[in-house]
Amino acid sequence: MPHVIAIEDEAASSLAECDDALSVSGFQPEDEESLHHAALQLRRLGNNRTFLGDLLIDELKRQHADDGGENSYGPQVIMLRPSGKGDFFIRANIWPSEDEHAMRASGGGAFVYSQPHDHNFNFLTVGYLGPGYWSNYYEYEYEDVVGYRGEWVALRFIERSRLEQGKIMLYRAHVDVHDQMPADALSISINIMHTSGAQAWLDQYSFDLENHRIGRIISNGxxxxxxxxxxxxxxxxxxxxxxxxxxxxxxxxxxxxxxxxxxxxxxxxxxxxxxxxxxxxxxxxxxxxxxxxxxxxxx
Ligand SMILES: [Fe+2]
Structure with missing residues (x-):
């Protein structure tokens, strides 16, 4: 399952400070030092309990006046620092609970609930608010998979857990599979996503967990x-x-x-x-x- 990163730090940083610190050195998740650095920046941003609320209030007051495509706002994702320069971007994800209006109106599929998948990128995440979404976690061997629909996959169940407030995890590309379930109450996570030029050509899959099979490739470009x-x-x-x-x-x-x-x-x-x-x-x-x-x- 994603690696839980235990990193303690009391300092709080602004989004700009987090961006600056990461922009200087970039984010290379395969490199231990870079990973630790990024996790520390995420810890400090997570310690800032007001920046996201302030940002949203500011946007609401200005009625998205600057929302010209660089910043994207949707029912689930708030882009905090777009990709384009460097090898990362930062976003916040909103995880509604079962009794949220958005869930009743759009269904869990709109929030990737009950849609088991892996990722074709590494990313760090921290539980920022609320009890966090639940996941059943699995692992598999990407190299053993051809990728056609219905292909049998040796999925190993690891555990069921949730992304609680303050928990930092590294989701590993092509290793960690999760089946997400609604948070018990509205929750928010913040992610530092790694990007690379090759990513668009690396496949991301959906999975049929019941039969241990590939659902389909979901990373079509x-x-x-x-x-x-x-x-x-x-x-x-x-x-x-x-x-x-x-x-x-x-x-x-x-x-x-x-x-x-x-x-x-x-x-x-x-x-x-x-x-x-x-x-x-x-x-x-x-x-x-x-x-x-x-x-x-x-x-
Ligand atoms: Fe995911």
């Missing part, structure tokens, strides 16, 4: 959608590109998207089956397994 639209619009160049990507793109996920785009424009079932038959032998285990499933669905 915009490139897959762009390719599908371009092919769908009938541009010949897009078709050539999709065929190239399907056979040789370094990302299996992109290869699959390319074959999916090519199949999507075939109206005839036999022609669609032909696309997936070609995909089966295109040199990717993920694509081959998915292609087999698509052919069975067509049949």
């Amino acid at each position: 915009s490139s897959e959608a762009f390719l599908r639209i371009a092919v769908g619009m009938g541009c010949g160049e897009a078709r050539d590109l999709a065929e190239g990507f399907g056979n040789s793109h370094p990302s299996d996920r992109m290869r699959l998207a390319a074959w999916g785009a090519l199949a999507s424009v075939e109206t005839d079932l036999a022609a669609r089956d032909g696309v997936w038959r070609a995909a089966e032998t295109a040199g990717s285990r993920l694509v081959a397994a998915e292609a087999k499933q698509r052919r069975m669905e067509l049949a």
Whole structure:
């Protein structure tokens, strides 16, 4: 499960001080010293019991006047320090309880409850307010997984616990899986998220815990959608590109998207089956397994 980081410090810092301290050295979660430094900054920001409330009141008074896209505010996420410069961003997450209006109106899915998943990034989190969301924690071996829907995974249950106020944890990319459940009362966590250029190509999965299987890849990027639209619009160049990507793109996920785009424009079932038959032998285990499933669905 995520590593609980015991770090004591009485000092409190502002968001700007936290940002400055992290911006100087960056956030490299694999590096022990950098991790400790970031955890200390998170501890100090968490010790500041007023900054988040002040920030929200300020935004409400100004009616989001500066909210031009850099800062995003949604029902669950408050971006505190956007990504763009450096290798991290900071955000606050809101975790409603069962009896919150937002839960009744939108359902738990809108807050990632009961949607078991791993993460394709490392991040530090601290319980900032409230009793914290619950999680059933599991671990698995990313290297052993191909990533197709329904693939069996050796998930190991670790424990059920919650992110209480003041608890700091490191969620490890491609290791920790959690199934979140509503907090017992409205809760807030603050995260320092690690970002890297490669992240978009690393897969994040949903899981079927009952059957120990991969649900699906949930880290789809915009490139897959762009390719599908371009092919769908009938541009010949897009078709050539999709065929190239399907056979040789370094990302299996992109290869699959390319074959999916090519199949999507075939109206005839036999022609669609032909696309997936070609995909089966295109040199990717993920694509081959998915292609087999698509052919069975067509049949
Ligand atoms: Fe998560």
